[in-house]
Amino acid sequence: MTVNNLPGKILVIDDDRALCELLEEDLSRRGHSVWTALKVVDAREILHQQDIDIVLTDLNMPEISGIEFCAEIQSNRPDLPVVIMTAFGSLETAIAALRAGAYDFVTKPVDLDLLSISLDRALQHRHLQEKVRLLKNQVRQQRSDDEMLGESPVFQEVKQQIMRIANLDTSVFICGESGTGKELVARALHQQSHRCEEPFIAINCAALPENLLESELFGHVRGAFTDARETRKGLFVEASGGTLLLDEVAELPLALQPKLLRVLEDHKVRPLGGSKEIDCDVRVLASSHQDLAAAVAAGQFRSDLFYRLNVIQLELPPLRDRGNDILLLAFRFIEQLSQRFNKSVTGLAQPAAACLLAYHWPGNVRELRNVIERALAFTDHDQLIMEDFPEQIRRPNGGVSLPASLVATGDILPLEEMERRYIRQVLDQLNDNRTLAARLLGVDRKTLYRKLKDS
Ligand SMILES: Nc1ncnc2c1ncn2[C@@H]1O[C@H](COP(=O)(O)OP(=O)(O)OP(=O)(O)O)[C@@H](O)[C@H]1O
Ligand SMILES: [Mg+2]
Missing domain, CATH: 3.40.50.2300 (Response regulator)
Incomplete structure (x- = not known):
């Protein structure tokens, strides 16, 4: 049979x-x-x-x-x-x-x-x-998850830089506040390089204690330490031919820094307890939300390694400086996530959009995604409304730090002047897009012009 x-x-x-x-x-x-x-x-x-x-x-x-x-x-x-x-x-x-x-x-x-x-x-x-x-399905999913959205001039500049440097094969240090898309950019650099068919591996240097991080990165031979029952290749060897992202690199323990420097200089790695060096051809990208130069000045990061990693620096703008990208991203997340949650939410009501634009987004794109995800999970409406967002986002000034003159104690402003300044602030956030500003503020364009002129 x-x-x-x-x-x-x-x-x-x-x-x-x-x-x-x-x-x-x-x-x-x-x-x-x-x-x-x-x-x-x-x-x-x-x-x-x-x-x-x-x-x-x-x-x-x-x-x-x-x-x-x-x-x-x-x-x-x-x-x-x-x-x-x-x-x-x-x-x-x-x-x-x-x-x-x-x-x-x-x-x-x-x-x-x-x-x-x-x-x-x-x-x-x-x-x-x-x-x-x-x-x-996987490809479609990956494409939509990996797509880097952004039309604002500052973000266009980032995209152009990515295109220029993706294939240069040098180290790149990607910096920017938490949640600005550093890992996404690292993936884009890999995907647009000749290494794209080979592995892309990311490791968070802050997530492991020193000894584990060492064997994770450089590998170990069997018996190198008490728990080393098997030989382990290490990420440098596993990523060979491809790209390795050292995320939160500022947290890399000082003791491991010379070893990393040697791998970067010689393209060879010696596993813990091993006697032989192994060739590894890996492009190293590093990222951090911390100021690495300050870490060097404070003696927490070796300057030679800093210069080796920082051949090119790519700085990601915070979301609050990306104007209309906030809405662009919000709409994309609504589209992606409402499909996943099986809801038929199609967009944002105008006051809700105005809230998102005015908020200062300390957690950047990740925070925006989470806010949208939470709102979608709870909403019963076809469009997200202000009440779907958490309190700190709904606050009248949306957490924006108002011009000093507005908050200065005892400095009472005429209402019209206050209105004019608020309109100016919204216009600044929208890169002077008056049509959109009028829509978001709930007035027609003529009224907006008049209010700006009157005062
Ligand atoms: N331009 C963008 N377009 C679409 N999605 C984005 C964009 N930037 C970031 N994201 C999304 O925001 C989230 C955070 O991005 P990512 O993990 O790359 O940020 P990060 O800067 O590495 O954050 P952290 O500093 O916390 O490690 C991810 O879900 C990512 O897909
Ligand atoms: Mg990250």
Whole structure:
């Protein structure tokens, strides 16, 4: 007996009970799970309840013809292969069956070995289809997750820099406040370089204690220390040919810094406890939200390593300086996440948009994403409204630090002057886009001009 290496769930439909039993026994022996139905109504029920991989159906059935049934399955489940059994092995029936979308046909009396070959092929076809579908989804998902959004002039500048330096193969130090997209940029640098087919690995230097980080980065040989039961390659070797991102590099313990410097200079790594050096061709990117130069000045970071990592510096702007990008990103996150949450939220109400624009976003893009995610989880509306956002975002001045003259104690301003300054501030955030400012402030453009002029 040969057990099939690709077992499937097969539904057999034939009004001949003896044939059903024979097929059930034979196909089960070959490793498949088999359901049988003497009537089409039963078959429909089974298809409804089970995740069947292949349908094997008789051509001549009392209720409807096998060809009609095949067409019915095709319209409901186009991915499900149907193999038709026919007593009349004529060319016309075969063609009609294939036209109706059947995957294959076999003639009666059924040759069990030939049937098995046909079913194996149908199963393989189905598994391949399934794999392609999964891969397509993954690629689509990855593309939309990895896409770097931003139209503001400061962010356009970042994108241009990425294009210019992606293929230079030098170290890049990516800095910027927390959540500004440093890891996303590192991935973009990798993806746009000739190394894109090789691994991209990111390690957070702040997440591991010194000894673990050392063996994680440089590897170890068996027995190098008490817990080293297996030899471990280390990330430098694993990333060979590709890119390694040292995230939170300012946290790299001083003791490991000379070792890292040596790898960067010589492109060779010596695992802990090892006697041989291993070649590694890795592009190293580093990132931190801390001021690395200040860490050097404070004696926490070696200056030679700083210069080696900081060949090119890429500084990411904080979200509050990216004007309209806030809304662009908000809309993208709403689109992505409402799909994931199965909600039909389509956008933002105007006052809610104004809130987002006015807030100072200390946690940058990550914070915006989290705020949108939370709002989507709780909202009952088709558009997110101000009340869907947490208190600190809804505050009238949205956490913006108002001009000193506005907050200076005892400095009472006429209402119109206050209004004028507020309009100016909104315009600054929107890169002077007056149409959008008018929309967000709930006035028409003429009124906006007048209010600016009047004062
Ligand atoms: N320009 C952008 N377009 C789309 N999504 C972005 C953009 N920038 C950042 N993100 C998203 O924001 C989140 C934070 O980005 P990322 O992890 O790259 O930030 P980071 O600067 O490395 O943060 P941290 O300093 O906390 O490590 C991620 O979900 C990322 O996909
Ligand atoms: Mg990061």
